[in-house]
Amino acid sequence: xxxxxxxxxxxxxxxxxxxxxxxxxxxxxxxxxxxxxxxxxxxxxxxxxxxxxxxxxxxxxxxxxxxxxxxxxxxxx
Numbered sequence: 746x747x748x749x750x751x752x753x754x755x756x757x758x759x760x761x762x763x764x765x766x767x768x769x770x771x772x773x774x775x776x777x778x779x780x781x782x783x784x785x786x787x788x789x790x791x792x793x794x795x796x797x798x799x800x801x802x803x804x805x806x807x808x809x810x811x812x813x814x815x816x817x818x819x820x821x822x
Contacts, residue, residue, distance in 0.1 A: 754792045759800035766793040 754762065769790040773783060 754789075754796050757793075757796055759797060759804075762793045762796040762800070766790055766797065769793070 757765070769786050772778060773786055773790070778786060
């Protein structure tokens with residue numbers, strides 16, 4: 746089970762979370778941040794990655810449902 750996310754991460758769209766995560770990864774790769782700041786960035790990145798995964802799982806479920814309803818014998822809406 747995933748850890749609870751801060752409200753500001755939970756409200757982000759997939760694109761917003763992904764874009765912020767890309768920035769965090771770039772900053773961490775530079776290696777210029779202090780240890781404390783690096784840990785904070787890492788924690789934020791983990792929350793953002795979880796948020797992106799939630800969006801992708803939801804999108805997959807919607808696609809699966811659409812495919813199922815399009816199959817012969819599926820429920821058309």
